[in-house]
Amino acid sequence: MGNVAGLVEESSKLDDAERVQLLGNLLEREGSLGLARLLDSLETKLGVERAGSGGGGGVATPGPKPVDAPSTFDVVLKSAGAKKIDVIKVIREVAGLDLMGAKGLADKGGDVKKGLPKDEAEALAKKFKDAGAEIELKPA
Numbered sequence: 001m002g003n004v005a006g007l008v009e010e011s012s013k014l015d016d017a018e019r020v021q022l023l024g025n026l027l028e029r030e031g032s033l034g035l036a037r038l039l040d041s042l043e044t045k046l047g048v049e050r051a052g053s054g055g056g057g058g059v060a061t062p063g064p065k066p067v068d069a070p071s072t073f074d075v076v077l078k079s080a081g082a083k084k085i086d087v088i089k090v091i092r093e094v095a096g097l098d099l100m101g102a103k104g105l106a107d108k109g110g111d112v113k114k115g116l117p118k119d120e121a122e123a124l125a126k127k128f129k130d131a132g133a134e135i136e137l138k139p140a
Contacts, residue, residue, distance in 0.1 A: 070139030073121035074114045075128070080106040083132030090131045094124060115140045 011019055027038075043049060080087040084106055091102040095112055105112065112135075113124060121137050128135045 072140040079134040081132035
């Protein structure tokens with residue numbers, strides 16, 4: 001680590017163009033895996049995050065750590081609404097219930113499907129809403 005301090009001291013004697021050239025040469029030798037590790041290290045050391053992938057070239061700024069978004073959801077029937085028969089048909093189709101089971105779920109509400117990925121849960125919720133039901137997506 002003592003060599004690093006000496007190199008930093010020496011690099012401070014370079015003009016801007018020479019420092020940019022030195023940094024460019026160092027980065028070229030790292031390869032993609034080395035650059036990924038370097039970026040991770042800089043994020044930790046400086047307390048910043050990478051800008052979103054989009055090539056914007058923006059400056060990383062300190063900010064709160066992102067909260068992990070839930071990956072699975074439960075589809076919950078709140079109300080069958082005015083088109084109860086249409087909702088019962090959808091319940092039978094997606095939950096595999098018989099007519100009495102689907103009617104009971106339509107009357108009382110409750111979990112229709114559990115642990116679905118977000119895109120599937122949203123598609124299912126749309127199907128129920130199109131049938132007239134009131135649906136809620138809860139993180140599983």
